[in-house]
Amino acid sequence: MTHNMKIASVAAFLAIVFIAVPVLISASGRTDLYYTLTSVALLSIASAGVWLTFYIGRINIGQGAYALMGGYVSAILVVTYGWSFWLTLPAAGLFCAAASVAIGLPILRLRGVYFAMVTLVLTEVARLLALALPVTNGAKGMVSIPLPGALSVFGLIIIPDFATLHNSRLAFYLLAAALMVACFAVVYRLVHSRIGKLCQSLQQNEELASSIGVNIAYLRVIAYAVSSFFGGVAGAIFAAISQSIYPSSFTVTDSVNFMLNCFLGGLGYVFGPMLGTLVLYFGWDLLFQTGQFQLLIYSTLMIVLMLFLPNGLLSLAATTRKKG
Amino acid sequence: MADLLEVSALTKRFGGLVAVNNVSFSVREKEILSVIGPNGAGKSTLFKLISSFLRPTSGQVRLKGERISDLAPHIAARKGVVRTFQETTIFKNMSVRENVIIAHHLRSTASLIGFFLGTGTAKADEAAFGASADDILELLGLSSLAGEIARNLPHGHLRALGIAIGLATNPSILLLDEPFAGMNHDETMRMVAMVKRLRELGLTILLVEHDMPAVMKISDRIVVLNFGEKIAEGTPAQIQNNDKVIEAYLGSEDEAIGL
Numbered sequence: 001m002t003h004n005m006k007i008a009s010v011a012a013f014l015a016i017v018f019i020a021v022p023v024l025i026s027a028s029g030r031t032d033l034y035y036t037l038t039s040v041a042l043l044s045i046a047s048a049g050v051w052l053t054f055y056i057g058r059i060n061i062g063q064g065a066y067a068l069m070g071g072y073v074s075a076i077l078v079v080t081y082g083w084s085f086w087l088t089l090p091a092a093g094l095f096c097a098a099a100s101v102a103i104g105l106p107i108l109r110l111r112g113v114y115f116a117m118v119t120l121v122l123t124e125v126a127r128l129l130a131l132a133l134p135v136t137n138g139a140k141g142m143v144s145i146p147l148p149g150a151l152s153v154f155g156l157i158i159i160p161d162f163a164t165l166h167n168s169r170l171a172f173y174l175l176a177a178a179l180m181v182a183c184f185a186v187v188y189r190l191v192h193s194r195i196g197k198l199c200q201s202l203q204q205n206e207e208l209a210s211s212i213g214v215n216i217a218y219l220r221v222i223a224y225a226v227s228s229f230f231g232g233v234a235g236a237i238f239a240a241i242s243q244s245i246y247p248s249s250f251t252v253t254d255s256v257n258f259m260l261n262c263f264l265g266g267l268g269y270v271f272g273p274m275l276g277t278l279v280l281y282f283g284w285d286l287l288f289q290t291g292q293f294q295l296l297i298y299s300t301l302m303i304v305l306m307l308f309l310p311n312g313l314l315s316l317a318a319t320t321r322k323k324g
Numbered sequence: 325m326a327d328l329l330e331v332s333a334l335t336k337r338f339g340g341l342v343a344v345n346n347v348s349f350s351v352r353e354k355e356i357l358s359v360i361g362p363n364g365a366g367k368s369t370l371f372k373l374i375s376s377f378l379r380p381t382s383g384q385v386r387l388k389g390e391r392i393s394d395l396a397p398h399i400a401a402r403k404g405v406v407r408t409f410q411e412t413t414i415f416k417n418m419s420v421r422e423n424v425i426i427a428h429h430l431r432s433t434a435s436l437i438g439f440f441l442g443t444g445t446a447k448a449d450e451a452a453f454g455a456s457a458d459d460i461l462e463l464l465g466l467s468s469l470a471g472e473i474a475r476n477l478p479h480g481h482l483r484a485l486g487i488a489i490g491l492a493t494n495p496s497i498l499l500l501d502e503p504f505a506g507m508n509h510d511e512t513m514r515m516v517a518m519v520k521r522l523r524e525l526g527l528t529i530l531l532v533e534h535d536m537p538a539v540m541k542i543s544d545r546i547v548v549l550n551f552g553e554k555i556a557e558g559t560p561a562q563i564q565n566n567d568k569v570i571e572a573y574l575g576s577e578d579e580a581i582g583l
Contacts, residue, residue: 189440190440193439193440193442193446194432194439194446194449194450195436195439195440197418197422197425197426198426198429200415200417200418200426201415201418201426204415204416204417204418205413205414205415205416207377207397207409207413208409208413208414208415208489210396210397210398210401211375211377211397211398211401211406211407211408211409212401212406212426212427212429212430212489212490212492212493213398213401213402213406213429213430213493214398214429215396215398216398217396222436
């Protein structure tokens, strides 16, 4: 793709997300779609994190743990300590990143299925911790979390108080979409800079990477920390939208879904997790009409897709572009 | 000539097994030193100890007087001890040129954040790495394959790429792990010529090898291991006439040690 084409496609994407979607939704009156699309945006942020760990050659089925952690950190800071939501957002991300460094240092030495199993357990550990810790209010969860207040810098209000808005759904949608764009921009830049090549070198051959002087342990932990930061931020916004968080808000199923989003979209493409999340989320909803067969059809479709499109949906676009 | 690398009383035990036992020798600057020995003599273990992929049970390895055993492999590489691998250890899904460029990592002056933000230093680094990679590919006769995905290369070229990756790190001493394994006569001769050329460029080379005729041709000096112990050290002529070496290889064909 030429430089101009790239700029044009980014502009088109931004126009769709920030202008076309709100206009279409208000024209059709289907404001419930805001909630759906907000969820897609947030889930794709968490999935982008998982994608990044795939990029260093690790199968990560533990993103649910960080989403849960981020949600609780934000909720506790807002409810118990009266912080502004806007401060808790980066705080949740940083808390998760710090936790992932502590957890990652030992477990990132594992490879393949061993790492995958440990991360799978991590989600369950997070749920049990949320049940047991005194600050999380146990199984009752944290409820009636206030909506995000106003964000002002030097008296200038940048983001109004969500509670005063007559359409907080739109506000949440714009917030989630903006964060999604920012996160994918970061991942895109990471992948297309030298860091991306270093991550690839880890994925393809860790021993060789370390013999050419790459500090593999450090790079792995950094990638995992960025990944968990994304998970934490997504979780924090989820808690704010639903104004509640429970130990069961993010479970093993969510962790698996984050990973499936990446598979479905394509592990070789930065925007794979975004497309994967969109398709999976709407695909599941569309199949709702099939009633009891929903899960059966859904699973069959997933298996077929993975058999015939092992490199994900975006590999379709890539091959047609090559041929044309 | 000065000693560049010094191996002193190096010992490695795996449980009750002594893989390398009290081995000492040194590598002089700009020399080609080969380590040979029958199967299971401890060559590979010694190789991993020198490149810091394994930690010695006792003894040490010094580079220019500085102790490098006990360091992590990437730090040993930073100090100038860089290994290539047996078989085909490359980044198989990158192009040949990308393989060599990424191997310049040690020379980068920009930080990771610098690379993320695309600062001037990072851009200068990228340009320098590209130019240097092209030079290395030229030197090893890989220029015409620069854009090829590495996994598609034939065996002989893969080995050359492995060496190109090693060269890109700008090592003081390059450790070659069985550079002639699985090569036919012509390929071996080409590789021998290439390794000699590297030495002319000022590199010091330590290699571990099975192929005796090639070792006899290429080496300035040879160290012979058997059952983890050093049994001989000397020029190819001295090694060929050493009784202990002949005994160690007894059972194998005489021509295996070039007699």
